[in-house]
Amino acid sequence: MTAGRGDTVDCLIVGAGAAGAAFAWRLASAGIAVTCLEQGDWADYSALPSLGNDWEAARQSTHHPSSNIRRKRCDPPIDDADAAIKPLMYNGVGGSTIHWGAHFPRFRPSDFRVRTLDGVADDWPIRYEDLAPYYEENDAIVGVAGLAGDPGNPPRSPRQMAPVPLGGGGARMAAAFDRLGWRWWPADMAINTATHGEGRSVCNNCGPCDLGCPTKARSSADVTYWPMALKSGARLITGASVFRIETDSRGLATGVAYFDRDGSVHRVKASIIVLAANGVGTARLLLLSDIANRSGLVGRRLMHHPTGLVTGVFAERLDDYKGPFAASILCQEFYETDPGRPFKRGFQMQCVRADGPVGTACGGYLPRVPWGHGHHRAFLETFAHTTSLTVTTEDLPEEINRVTLSPTLKDRFGVPAAKTTYRVGPNAQAILDFGLERATEAFAAADASRVERVPLIAPAGFHLLGTARMGGDPDSSVINADCVAHDVPNLLVVDGSVFVTAAALNPTSTIQAIALRAADRLIADRHNRRAV
């Protein structure tokens, strides 16, 4: 196969991450010829850092979550000098699920109605009920470890697998939440605690999911959707950096232009183009192509979820380096709006585990261990003695938080890089302040001997949302409820860009549910047109 060069394809997807993979599978399963262009490559599971003693060093360089620090050939630079939270992403087949912690919560019904309920931001043009069947289907494909029956969330089918082990820290904080009378629940995680999915193993609690999972127990789109999509006939071209969506005189998208690894330009014509390049990459591509922006909102309303961190040090050993690093339990006691609090909406706390030796010494969850006399004593008092709570806030959209094209920075092909501008809004700051107090209170209830706070984690822009929002009005949104661009009827956006608001929850399951729904709407639309 000549990798689609010079071809005309039925449906062309840009980006092979969580959304692009789900969308590709659904269309290919329906018999539609689909091709996906991905600027990165397949992950190499034979050479993942957690197989070697230098695994923590890899976190600082080759496997850092920031593409600006990894600087692989497939990582376009990002100008983030004016961003209080730095955007993070992975470019490759599977996208940022290659490095993620695999939290898999669903949004709540109220998350789609914040204007109606709380008088802030905007309602979504879709409801929780519209996504519920897609959440269910997505969960079954990806495989979720968790527990149905959480009184804090709408009912759902039994989870595919039992929750991940609580570990020393999770057990400690669960007891503390019980003491305080706060709601908590085992986190829904896209991690195998039992066999699920072809070629995937069971989690052995090694810890650093963010470095890639050699057992494939932790899900990522390259081991869940992509094998199914390829088996269904989808085509995937790696090393293809799309830099322009091309249009005709009627304003329809006609195809894309991309650079291959060697810098040669190729063009692919397509009947339908689907952007799934995340909230930064999709906005950048739309701005580079100067399309779909009648509203002026392309790139605006960037949301990240400002996150703080509180860590407790305990006299006894917790050994919380064991287990999936990002989660065990979560507390949503303060999730919904309470008129007695000085902010709208709320936050969730996730119990996250602990660093290895290098992370402990260099600092992160806790301040760096002091050098000099007493260093090793201090190291031994903290290593394996900590657990942490993240405070992840609702991030209301602001037009000043945005993605633009950098006036100075370019990628290796000479194409303008994305620039992110982001500040923590006053509502999110008030939530953070309140949330850090509550997390500190939880550690007091847990009898921590010492508590340390990180008021805002700057390198925590994992969630890239809102930069091509959906809505019913073409003057105040970029795409409609079916993810079709108002201005370009054969152009869809299906990644986190489409989010109207961010909720206070990890977005991947919602991103994939939206992508599956958009694919179904597209398939139905094609059937209807043929029937006419």
Next chain:
Amino acid sequence: MTKLAALIDVLLPGDEGFPSGSATKVEAWLAVRLDRFGAALETVLAALPDPLTVAGVAAVEAAHPAAFASLLTGVYTAYYTDPVVRGAIERATGYSAGPPQPKGYELPPFDPAVIAAPASRAPSWRKV
């Protein structure tokens, strides 16, 4: 002993069953990562007093905080990935000296009894 080795020993003196920094791979590790740490190394080494004292190193840290922090990250990373140091951690804590994979760790499975209290609470999500 080189000036860098002397500095490493001030930063990481051997005690509590751990080797001193200069007895590990730190210096060699940094030497092949000058692209990351070379500038910081140059700045810190140029500012160090002779003879080296703890107070003198602290003064360099105060005068060049960014460079010092960068170099310290390199020193700590090299030190705590050294097999000898990993062995010391294992002896002190039981933490395996080897990498996380392929062995992983044993953990007790999730016990459903722990959710008795949260499961008994009234629904808290808003119906819309």
